[in-house]
Amino acid sequence: MQHQEQAPVYTPYPTELPPAFPIGFRQTAPLVNVTELQAxxxxxxxxxxxxxxxxxxxxxxxxxxxxxxxxxxxxxxxxxxxxxxxxxxxxxxxxxxxxxxxxxxxxxxxxxxxxxxxxxxxxxxxxxxxxxxxxxxxxxxxxxxxxxxxxxxxxxxxxxxxxxxxxxxxxxxxxxxxxxxxTDYSECLAVFCPLCQVINSRVRWVTDDETGYAQAKFKHRCESCCKEFTKGAMGMRRFVDEVSLQRSGTKVFFSETLLEPPTGKVNEKAAQTFVEKVFKALHKDYKILKPFKGENPAEEATKLGDALAWDFEILCDRLHEGVRPTTVPDRKNRNPRLQRFAVAYSNPGMAxxxxxxxxLRQGSFISKMDELGWTRPGRFDLIAESAPLVRSVARYHAFLDLMAAHNSTFFVPTLDIDLAWHTHQLKSVHYRTATTLFVGRFPNHDDNIEPSTLSTAYDITAKAWKARFGVAYSIRVENR
Ligand SMILES: [Zn+2]
Incomplete structure (x- = not known):
């Protein structure tokens, strides 16, 4: 997530970090350093x-x-x-x-x-x-x-x-x-059929008709139940299994429910209240908020999956019915949190x-770092050459300061700021603790934003930056 507009402004920059940076009302030692950026x-x-x-x-x-x-x-x-x-x-x-x-x-x-x-x-x-x-x-x-x-x-x-x-x-x-x-066309992997839970060992990674597991149109006819399944169905299996686990007494918080949206803080009570609300329609039909005392939770999970046609879009419609019981489902005008909830169960795997x-999207950020010459071996080995990274760290702290001053605005980083931001996120406990303390919230990092939204948000960021620091937001990052 970044914007590439660059103005032709360049002034020599220090090659060492100061001992502290201001963020909001506080001062902090650098949250990331040049060695970490280089690594x-x-x-x-x-x-x-x-x-x-x-x-x-x-x-x-x-x-x-x-x-x-x-x-x-x-x-x-x-x-x-x-x-x-x-x-x-x-x-x-x-x-x-x-x-x-x-x-x-x-x-x-x-x-x-x-x-x-x-x-x-x-x-x-x-x-x-x-x-x-x-x-x-x-x-x-x-x-x-x-x-x-x-x-x-x-x-x-x-x-x-x-x-x-x-x-x-x-x-x-x-x-x-x-x-x-x-990867050869004959290579296979083994996955569980989400519908009958029998392992399928003849799933190909790639096929000529693009229905291989690694291809966009993946589908596979189960080697046991003979029904066709998709990656979407595999994601929904995770959802219905979590419902069954919860009904059987295991502590489960569904995706997108546990963290308070404005701050990112864990709030178990709010999560529970939220789930009770959005599951209202599903509960009416399938009693999913009630403890399950039967012997076969997997079978119960399968029934729920069948009822939702193993489709996260239908799950999303039903979640909306919980909060907007009288309106007809409108897929173009969804509640963003409910949309994220359902989408979280649209892919196989545990994430x-x-x-x-x-x-794949991260690859475009890496290409930009390549184009700048920043990934070139030895590019920043000399201390005298490290000024762009020092500036990147300094501007990242200013970016956090800007976030601290505007507590709900969505700001877009430039490439150099984004590098320091990413580096900080890789220390995820430190990142969460530091941002919660200094910025007042735990900012997510969304790299999947419409270009038009990004462009508008960039303009807003540039104006806010100029107003707060008195200098232009965009800088020239020289390529050598
Ligand atoms: Zn099957």
Whole structure:
């Protein structure tokens, strides 16, 4: 999320950070530093390099399909590997997070993107008790300098893993460390049919008619119940299972309910009240707010899924009926929170966000960093060259100060501010604590915004910046 307009203004900038920055009524030591930005840029450079390698393959999907398609398929496989990794049991002999736990680059890339959706990441780590949520808590702070130290500084290739590191990943996930750069048309994965819950082992990643798992028109006829299912149905399985879990007495907070929308603070009571309201219509028909005492919660979940046609749009309509019982469902004019609630259950996997789409969108930010020359090996190695990163950190603090002064306006960062912002989000506990203290809320980072909205919001940001600091918002970020 950023805007590229640049004015031809450039003044020499200090190469060291000041000891403190003002945000709102307070002062803070820098929330991110130049070393962290450099480490982050090295990771971005490595991801960019990985994408290039995937797209340069001379066999498999890269050769038969388009280069973009090859990357989409790779990202789908990386997301699948990420979920396998985060759902695995990580019993270890030592506490803490060390080098042996750093996963391969493809999985790192997905973890990186997930953290850049700070509210979703945090809520997913808190909203129910599971191995997945526990592991998300362990992964809440990406050790950026450690991660960067595992990437070769000149070639940007990942270093060969230590035997212990490779073993940890392979043992916990059952997956090979090295992910193939190409995908062949004959390769399959195994997924549960959301309708009958039998495992299907002949699901192809790619097919000629574009109905492979990694393709936009995915559908698969179940090898057991013979009904066709989609990724949307897989997402809805997660929803109906959560309903059943809750009815059976497990503490579950649904996506988009646990954090107060204005502040991002956890509020269990408000979440409960909200759910009781939006489930009103569904409760009338399916008694979903009542405890379930039967023997087969999975069957009960399937019934609810069938009733909702395994379609998150229908779920969304029914949530609206709970709050607007007398109006006809209008899909063009939905309540944004209810829309986000339903969309959170529209994708397979455990995250309340489409991580494939998010990784692909993150790729455009990385390309912009590439175009600026900021991911180039050695670009900021000399202290005298580090001024743009110092300025990026300084302007990020000013951006937070602007947010603190206008508590509900949506501001759009420039590229340089966005780099520091992303870097801070990768330390997600620190980010949440610091923004809550200094800005008064825990700002989300939405990279999926209409260009026209973005453009208007950019103009608003530039005006507010000029009014508060007396200088132009846009700067020239020189490429060399
Ligand atoms: Zn089935």
């Amino acid at each position: 982050h840029l090295r990771l971005l450079g490595a991801i960019s390099r990985l994408k290039f390698d995937v797209q340069s393959q001379r066999s498999g999907i890269a050769a038969r399909g388009t280069k973009d398609m090859a990357w989409v398929v790779f990202v789908n496989r990386a997301v699948f590997r990420f979920f396998t990794w985060v759902s695995a049991s990580w019993q270890r002999s030592r506490p803490g997070f060390d080098e042996t736990m750093i996963p391969p680059l493809d999985v790192l890339m997905v973890w990186h993107t997930y953290l850049l959706n700070p509210r979703t990441y945090f809520e997913d780590s808190q909203r129910m008790e599971s191995v997945y949520a526990t592991n998300l808590c362990t992964l809440a702070e990406m050790p950026l300098t450690l991660v960067a130290s595992l990437i070769q500084g000149q070639t940007l290739d990942p270093l060969s893993p230590s035997a212990e590191r490779q073993h940890f990943f392979e043992r916990t996930t059952g997956l090979p460390w090295y992910m193939p750069l190409t 309340s966000i489409d991580l494939v789409g998010a990784v």
